Amino acid sequence: MKARFLLPLLAWVLGLPVLAEEKEAPAREIKAAPVSGGHVFAWPFLSSEEMKPRGATTTGSEVTLMSGSKEAWKRLQEPGLDKLEKDRRAILALAGNYRVSFDFTETVGLAENFKPTRPYFSWGTENVTLLEDRGKFISLQHSLVMYFKDEKGGVSGPHVMKHWRQDWTYEDPEMQVYQGDLTWKKTATPQPQGKWTQAVFQVDDSPRYEVAGAWNHDGGLSIWRSDNCPRPLPRREFSIRKDYNVLEGIHEISITPNGWVHVQSNRKLQVNKDGSRKYVGQELGVDRYEEITAPDLATGFNQYWAKTSGYWKDVRETWAKILKEKESFTLKDTYDEKQLFEIHFEYAAGLEEAEKPDPAADLKHAQETIGHFLEP
Template sequence: MKIKTILFSASIMLAGLSAKSQDFKKTEDIKAIKSMCGCYEVQFNFTETFSYSKDSLYKKSPVKHETALEWVELLEDQPNKISLQHLLITGKTEESIVKHWRQDWLFENTNFYNFNKETTWNFNQKKPKEVKGQWTQKVYQVDDSPRYEGTATWIHADGRHYWENTTDAPLPRREHTIRNDYNILKRTNVQETTATGWIHDQDNSKLIRKDSEKDVLLAQEKGHDVYTKVEDSKCILAQNYWKKNNAIWKKVRDQWEIIFLKNRTLSLEKKVDNQFLFMKLFELKPDATREDVNKIIDSYIVK
């Protein structure tokens, strides 16, 4: 009886230690995610590394080196959800602010919208054991429609803090304006915090996807975006812009959330009235009604 009691006590103690370890690990994860907030000078670097086209006239995308100033706003800060809104500063007035991409981080999330092709995202569910201890990064377009998402474990080892995942995505804006010979960008994303900010490293595959056929690899690409932290005061224009416009974009996010909660495959119209969705939403005034927002978004949902 004494042996059983000792074993039982030991198992309780080990369970307690394991829970504390998991809590500490999650705290480190949250610290890494939230450290991406603030004002950053950003270097965007992309180059096509290998091509596999059989076309002798195939032309690579040009090498891209660009710099920008970007504010990353902490939208939501909950135990199992952290939301970060990126705002691009392109000039010296508030009119130059561009609402950029958004990244939501969800702890042990099981619901996914996986990009298929064109403008369709397939809804999928994972089992809780498949995502235990993991964070899903959900990335949204400038109009808060889905872009890509994936789940993985944040790693804190050897002085490094990083998260890595591979997932399918639409073509980025820098590509879809100049390329139409592929329709999937399979992205391997690594987001790593550093002493001076953070890095978004990418190893991407440009794929051609057709129904009932095997994906064809057209080319590979390297991306290396470096976010260097600077004084928050350098991004005051973006901060002021967001104070004035946050309410309207909250209405946009709320409507998308209603759509996502339907948990079914989502397809969008490319254009309505010859306009992309972001164009119509960017035209809205800060005091636009929820009904105005909902009507615009719903018009792009393929029923």
């Protein structure tokens, strides 16, 4: 992958803004309205210029939104389904090809003379693929699949980069709970009956957070609401914020006819080594997944996955063994002046160019790389 395309994708993964362009659908306008000089949501007495969302530098190709309802949505609405099957179909409906937007605004400040940071907004195109379905366990892989426009309007792509993963487990008896300082601890799931845990993994397949919650289906709405959940700072925050080290919050995932919406109500918390805690603020986030019919995302992902899936499976299985055997673990931030995702991505990029696979070398690299980042 050429550097000029890899860098925008890395920016997207790291939480920096990336924009694509939109095509008008026949029945509705989908272009974002320009920022006005008036009301700013949550901060009505601050100027729109002062609260302008953090910028964007990359231009993508046009997208076409799907009209009507997804087949997964129609299957979810079928009568006569028991609760467990409705839960499963709601989770399976998360898969698809999407325009994804990430929109976050601080709503409460708890420090003296608090001044909100500028809201965060980015969007791109993302494929969500079903990796595994074992009935009461479902795994979904997210991958960025981007088409970029050059200065003359020419389009190149697809350019693919593995993104995050979510694993769903029914009535999971235990979870990996984030403790702060890149430390996770195995913890019993409180009252797991009827609940699903959602385990979220970073772009390098290391753990990020895990939380339990229940699906509710009523009046055509399927929504999953989580318990309160601590997790590391998101990449959109840790490069600019030093006043807190844990983000905790409650998540809601709602299935829509053309995709899904993930709403987050988060608190920003400083947890010190002596155990003392201090909240510094709150934020509201809305991640919106809207099914698209163009450009083609699945083909690009399939081509990438055909070359790299064996290695990423080794990475997942190495982590699964660690999570099963260890009661707690702590990760190093860097090894040899590199972050974990950098080493994995460099190796995966080499696999895309390799003439033939070397499974033994893949497994060895996965195990050794992860081992370098585990604190003794």
